[in-house]
Amino acid sequence: MIVIAFDFGIKKIGVAVGENITKKGRPLNVLNAHNGHPNWDTVKNLIQYWQPKFIIVGLPLNINGTKQKITNESEKFANLLKYKFNIVVKMHDERLTTVEAKSIIFKKNGFKGLKKEKIHSYAAKIILESWLNQYFFTI
Template sequence: MNNTFNQALAFDFGTRRIGVASGQSVTGTASPLTPLIAKDGIPNWDEISKLISEWQPDALVVGIPLNADGTISDMAHRARKFANRLHERYKTPCFLMDERLSTAEAKEIHFASGGSDNFREESVDGIAAQLILESWFNCDIRIPSHTRLEEVYDLKHT
């Protein structure tokens, strides 16, 4: 576990909602926060600024939704672009994290706690962001957001 970054915020990028979680490297745990509304992947940057101000993260982490076979999806490129915008706006180190199956696992956690299958009303995006951040805390590899996805992913086509 890398303890260089104590407090981090993670984002589960989506075109209509962006899941958010806050966590600490000391415990390696994270907690889901209220998801942000987005319009075609564009968030309300004022809301993100409030989160940054409140949580004062040392690092930002954005989940990269690869295809099941490890290839790069269009959404992965959009998530990376979002990560780079976070880095540019807030001058905070921003990292990428493979998030395959995080939404499926978030739904399982949601159902296990008695949640319904109405995900518009009961979003699992914050739980997905929590899983992304906890995975990042437990991973030794740090992939800066400016790294081209093809340099670390899409290995099936190299």
């Protein structure tokens, strides 16, 4: 089963794709956004190409679990995905995924590898793998 994850941002939206058997994801390209709205045709093409069973959207929360300013925008984005593409969309806690993404990229490519495009997509990969590991059990 294929799953797509989004790391929502007002200017950049990270994207990753993965599947439930290996519980692994891979980062895809970052989508440029204007006030949190991507090019919806690009999103449509991603969904048509990968044909995911679910879409996961990162839920930005403060460390103590309270909502941030961007939390409502992320939830609106998730609702738009659900209604525009008639697909199941789940929100998943994304606390510290950006920190983890930066750490992974830095270990692989050093300081020069820390580009925002990579960070957002790696954060989406981390969100995806976290969701897969929490909700899909191996037999």
